[in-house]
Amino acid sequence: MHPISQPVVKKDHTEKMAGSAEYVGDFYSTDMLHARFVRSPHPHARILEICYPELPEGYCSVDHRDVLGENIVHVVEDDSPVFEVDEVFYVGDPVAMIIGPDPQRVKALAAATEVRYEVLSAILDIDDSDTVFFDYHYGRGDCEDAFSEADKVYEEQFSTGYQEQAYLETQGMSARYEDGLLTVHGSLQCPYYVHGAIAKATGLPKGSVRVIQDYTGGGFGGKEAYPSFLAAQLGVAAMKVPGKDVRVVYDRREDMEFTSKRHPSRCTYRAAVKDGRVTALEIDVRFNSGAFTTLSPVVLQRGIIAAPGVYHVPSLKVRGRGLRTHTVPTGAYRGFGAPQTFFAIERLMDHIAADLGQDPLDFKLAHAAKKGDPTSTSGIYHYEVPLPEMVDKVCEMSDYRAKRAAYAKEQGRRYRNGIGIALWFHGCGFTGSGERDFIKAVVGLHKHADGTVEVLACNSDIGQGIKTTFSKVVAAELGIPYDQVSYGNPDTSRVPDSGPTVASRSLMTVGELLRRAAARLREEWVDGQEQSVEEHYHEPDFMLPFSLEDFSGDAYPTYAWGVSAIELRYDSLTGANDIVGCWSSFDVGTPIDLAIVTGQMEGGVLQGLGYSSMEQMATDANGRIRNNSYSDYIIPTSADVGELAVSMHVVEFPFGPYGAKGAGELPLVGIAPAFVEAAEQALGARGINHIPLKAEEALEYLGAAQKEAHR
Amino acid sequence: MVDRYAPTSLAAALDLMAHEELVPYAGGTDLMVDEALGRPFVFLHGIEELKGITDNEDSFIVGAGVTYRELLAHPATPELLKEAVAQIAAPAIRNTATLAGNIANASPKGDGALVCFAADAEIVLRSAETARRVPIASFYEGRGKTVRRPDELVTAVIIPKKHLAGYRFEKVGARKALAISRVSFVGLMTIEESVVAHLALAFGAVEDVVARRPAIDAMLIGKTIEAARGAAEEYLAAWDEAIQPIRGRVSAEYRKQVCLNLARDFITCRLG
Ligand SMILES: Cc1cc2nc3c(=O)[nH]c(=O)nc-3n(C[C@H](O)[C@H](O)[C@H](O)COP(=O)(O)OP(=O)(O)OC[C@H]3O[C@@H](n4cnc5c(N)ncnc54)[C@H](O)[C@@H]3O)c2cc1C
Numbered sequence: 001m002h003p004i005s006q007p008v009v010k011k012d013h014t015e016k017m018a019g020s021a022e023y024v025g026d027f028y029s030t031d032m033l034h035a036r037f038v039r040s041p042h043p044h045a046r047i048l049e050i051c052y053p054e055l056p057e058g059y060c061s062v063d064h065r066d067v068l069g070e071n072i073v074h075v076v077e078d079d080s081p082v083f084e085v086d087e088v089f090y091v092g093d094p095v096a097m098i099i100g101p102d103p104q105r106v107k108a109l110a111a112a113t114e115v116r117y118e119v120l121s122a123i124l125d126i127d128d129s130d131t132v133f134f135d136y137h138y139g140r141g142d143c144e145d146a147f148s149e150a151d152k153v154y155e156e157q158f159s160t161g162y163q164e165q166a167y168l169e170t171q172g173m174s175a176r177y178e179d180g181l182l183t184v185h186g187s188l189q190c191p192y193y194v195h196g197a198i199a200k201a202t203g204l205p206k207g208s209v210r211v212i213q214d215y216t217g218g219g220f221g222g223k224e225a226y227p228s229f230l231a232a233q234l235g236v237a238a239m240k241v242p243g244k245d246v247r248v249v250y251d252r253r254e255d256m257e258f259t260s261k262r263h264p265s266r267c268t269y270r271a272a273v274k275d276g277r278v279t280a281l282e283i284d285v286r287f288n289s290g291a292f293t294t295l296s297p298v299v300l301q302r303g304i305i306a307a308p309g310v311y312h313v314p315s316l317k318v319r320g321r322g323l324r325t326h327t328v329p330t331g332a333y334r335g336f337g338a339p340q341t342f343f344a345i346e347r348l349m350d351h352i353a354a355d356l357g358q359d360p361l362d363f364k365l366a367h368a369a370k371k372g373d374p375t376s377t378s379g380i381y382h383y384e385v386p387l388p389e390m391v392d393k394v395c396e397m398s399d400y401r402a403k404r405a406a407y408a409k410e411q412g413r414r415y416r417n418g419i420g421i422a423l424w425f426h427g428c429g430f431t432g433s434g435e436r437d438f439i440k441a442v443v444g445l446h447k448h449a450d451g452t453v454e455v456l457a458c459n460s461d462i463g464q465g466i467k468t469t470f471s472k473v474v475a476a477e478l479g480i481p482y483d484q485v486s487y488g489n490p491d492t493s494r495v496p497d498s499g500p501t502v503a504s505r506s507l508m509t510v511g512e513l514l515r516r517a518a519a520r521l522r523e524e525w526v527d528g529q530e531q532s533v534e535e536h537y538h539e540p541d542f543m544l545p546f547s548l549e550d551f552s553g554d555a556y557p558t559y560a561w562g563v564s565a566i567e568l569r570y571d572s573l574t575g576a577n578d579i580v581g582c583w584s585s586f587d588v589g590t591p592i593d594l595a596i597v598t599g600q601m602e603g604g605v606l607q608g609l610g611y612s613s614m615e616q617m618a619t620d621a622n623g624r625i626r627n628n629s630y631s632d633y634i635i636p637t638s639a640d641v642g643e644l645a646v647s648m649h650v651v652e653f654p655f656g657p658y659g660a661k662g663a664g665e666l667p668l669v670g671i672a673p674a675f676v677e678a679a680e681q682a683l684g685a686r687g688i689n690h691i692p693l694k695a696e697e698a699l700e701y702l703g704a705a706q707k708e709a710h711r
Numbered sequence: 712m713v714d715r716y717a718p719t720s721l722a723a724a725l726d727l728m729a730h731e732e733l734v735p736y737a738g739g740t741d742l743m744v745d746e747a748l749g750r751p752f753v754f755l756h757g758i759e760e761l762k763g764i765t766d767n768e769d770s771f772i773v774g775a776g777v778t779y780r781e782l783l784a785h786p787a788t789p790e791l792l793k794e795a796v797a798q799i800a801a802p803a804i805r806n807t808a809t810l811a812g813n814i815a816n817a818s819p820k821g822d823g824a825l826v827c828f829a830a831d832a833e834i835v836l837r838s839a840e841t842a843r844r845v846p847i848a849s850f851y852e853g854r855g856k857t858v859r860r861p862d863e864l865v866t867a868v869i870i871p872k873k874h875l876a877g878y879r880f881e882k883v884g885a886r887k888a889l890a891i892s893r894v895s896f897v898g899l900m901t902i903e904e905s906v907v908a909h910l911a912l913a914f915g916a917v918e919d920v921v922a923r924r925p926a927i928d929a930m931l932i933g934k935t936i937e938a939a940r941g942a943a944e945e946y947l948a949a950w951d952e953a954i955q956p957i958r959g960r961v962s963a964e965y966r967k968q969v970c971l972n973l974a975r976d977f978i979t980c981r982l983g
Contacts, residue, residue: 555958574973
């Protein structure tokens with residue numbers, strides 16, 4: 001392994017371990033005002049009137065009439081308001097806010113605010129949706145031909161549920177308007193997204209808005225878009241009470257019910273098979289976007305690009321729709337649309353293999369793309385596709401093949417084992433030409449006279465270790481000690497826009513810019529002098545230009561790869577399972593810090609395991625999230641996996657720093673299909689095409705299998 | 712207004728409770744989850760008299776201040792209790808939570824309470840003036856309701872050791888740690904000279920109070936193994952009829968099915 005992979009003490013280790021790191025909820029000022037939302041209790045209604053209770057001195061209301069700029073929170077499109085005006089579109093949709101010094105009183109006043117509504121009919125299920133936010137199509141080859149010539153055609157439907165990011169720190173933001181400057185700080189992933197959203201909502205020029213990321217207790221995508229909403233709302237509020245801090249920190253229920261989570265999906269896949277090979281796929285992907293578009297277009301794009309999985313299938317016809325419902329807007333969560341479609345394609349391949357009497361793993365390997373093959377969007381896999389080696393490694397770690405054969409035979413009376421394996425990728429960085437056309441990242445390095453170097457970028461450390469890895473890259477390139485490089489929490493008044501902390505891009509893309517900046521600084525280095533360098537993004541010139549019109553070209557410069565085998569042991573008396581083990585091989589290029597990467601891989605795997613089964617999020621008759629606390633929304637702990645083993649495979653990416661690719665999202669993406677494949681074997685069931693798979697359902701499958709065996 | 716007391720003797724605590732309605736606070740692991748609590752607390756952690764564990768010839772007595780961690784560390788703690796306690800929550804909770812709190816909380820999902828039900832434990836209640844022992848089956852009046860008077864404290868739990876040998880404990884949670892039971896089960900059966908000498912099943916998390924039906928268990932007690940085998944279906948049918956599961960995050964049907972599966976498996980394993 002590369003020497004840079006050698007673990008170091010994380011940059012934020014001491015303050016986090018000592019408890020001195022300040023999160024937004026930790027700031028204290030004597031004249032702090034607290035904010036509480038007045039939210040819609042209806043999934044869809046017309047607002048007739050807002051009646052505030054008499055507000056004591058020092059308290060005030062905030063609603064759309066206070067929005068001095070545009071009543072829009074800019075995400076990708078511009079359809080979400082800061083505060084609703086005359087209609088509400090989901091339970092929790094913000095109508096107004098009460099602010100004041102005593103949080104209990106603020107809460108009571110918000111509760112006492114009466115909004116009169118005329119209730120309108122609501123659409124809660126995507127099957128009933130009459131609004132298609134996005135409708136994408138792409139394809140290649142001749143599907144019609146392939147289907148008409150097929151030996152056999154398979155058609156299956158798949159569905160996946162919500163998933164809550166469950167970051168430890170809930171959403172929180174604080175704003176203060178003073179001397180013409182609006183300063184906002186809080187828990188967030190993307191300082192410049194927030195910056196742009198505030199400027200738009202307040203009408204302030206960009207130079208009058210300052211955004212600072214506080215220490216952030218996890219994001220997983222949940223703090224990509226949502227903080228823009230909170231910041232716009234609080235910014236509007238702060239301008240009403242100049243000179244005072246206005247803050248909101250969500251409680252867990254509010255956070256779970258009203259902030260974005262993973263898109264539930266329904267997919268239909270049709271496959272044409274000829275001579276034992278899949279010759280064509282016709283794929284229809286539908287995501288529940290909730291009430292507003294927010295990040296749905298980009299989530300959906302990634303989802304449909306990944307829809308055929310790692311396989312080379314000659315003919316493709318793919319459609320993807322983001323549909324509106326009167327439910328909480330869904331958004332970014334680690335994997336960003338890909339876990340849904342990888343679930344579908346992996347399950348489908350397993351089922352086809354089983355039907356053809358083939359070993360599912362061999363069947364998948366026979367279809368896997370290789371270097372030089374076209375991608376789903378007629379781009380090219382420019383670099384080695386290391387799946388065969390990774391599969392070998394995982395088979396060796398897990399004893400997959402022997403177990404798969406053994407568990408196909410008669411099993412013990414009470415416990416039934418099963419093992420499954422899945423193959424996947426994660427496209428590294430933004431989809432398409434986003435980096436080149438929209439983000440245009442800029443980074444800087446500032447060298448002080450004493451030889452210490454400061455990283456100037458706006459990527460936020462949300463626990464993933466970017467402070468550490470950026471610093472390592474810069475130190476290595478400069479040939480100076482790691483301790484001599486620093487990277488603080490980004491502050492837009494001091495650092496350039498290096499783009500958002502999303503899409504597994506920060507280290508690969510921004511880290512490479514920093515490496516280049518460091519290389520320049522090394523050349524220009526003069527002892528004892530203060531020096532600065534800046535570096536701008538250029539798209540690597542090997543890429544086939546991507547067109548979003550017809551989804552053609554290189555959607556990603558390169559791919560991170562994942563293979564996981566999961567073994568389950570089901571209890572036929574209770575339907576509960578033990579996760580005996582999860583063995584994975586991941587290729588994220590060069591790990592810039594092996595300890596950090598291993599932690600990321602293990603954590604992502606665990607989130608994938610939760611997504612597969614225990615993380616169940618139901619809604620009530622109004623589409624409101626019912627599982628709104630940690631006693632109702634169960635996420636896995638380290639006690640839930642017997643053996644959690646991760647092995648790193650390294651295919652270096654020449655355009656990433658020291659060969660690094662994207663790492664953050666990868667490990668979660670393909671866990672669910674491996675889990676369900678194992679469950680199918682253990683339960684003696686076929687065609688389990690949904691997640692989360694509940695213990696109750698498992699017990700039913702076991703009962704059915706037992707009856708079958710008796711006959 | 713005083714909103715908390717931290718007495719250092721049992722007499723002082725009971726004296727406070729004789730004069731004012733207070734909420735006893737042991738480990739606080741049930742209480743701290745409860746957001747809306749109006750009344751002041753009386754903290755029990757400073758009361759040395761409640762911290763004893765006594766291992767008698769025929770009973771194991773757990774003081775109300777004994778934490779789960781202490782129970783797990785004690786050499787005389789019955790295996791059944793240890794097995795159940797080891798699956799409660801996680802180490803941080805077990806460092807402070809108590810068996811008495813689990814029982815006094817009166818949730819049908821309490822794993823410690825379940826064991827005590829199966830073992831026919833007795834609850835020791837003391838007030839400044841009175842002392843009494845209540846069989847656990849009579850301690851509850853419903854979900855969250857007990858016969859404890861406001862001036863009384865649970866001071867100890869007495870667990871008879873006689874029937875604990877042939878036990879089985881099962882817990883179905885939503886995950887492996889930090890999980891409240893969705894269904895829990897204790898089975899106790901002793902066979903002496905080919906005769907069922909004792910049988911007690913108890914099911915947690917299915918009804919408002921832990922389900923324990925001595926009258927049903929009596930159907931097999933005193934029977935030879937052979938005869939008990941013959942009566943097993945009737946016995947299980949009686950449980951099927953008796954259990955009326957509550958609805959919750961998991962369906963009533965699932966809860967019931969799991970109870971019956973566990974009962975059947977236990978009975979058939981023991982009777983062969
Ligand atoms: C994350 C988490 C996980 C959990 N997992 C489990 C689990 O797996 N299984 C399980 O059974 N429980 C579980 N619990 C619940 C709880 O930990 C247990 O019920 C515990 O035994 C309660 O003991 P305590 O000492 O903390 O009680 P407390 O919270 O102090 O008290 C509980 C109740 O009993 C009353 N009380 C306490 N002591 C006395 C006394 N001496 N006399 C009279 N009344 C008294 C209190 O007033 C209160 O009403 C969990 C709780 C949490 C927070």
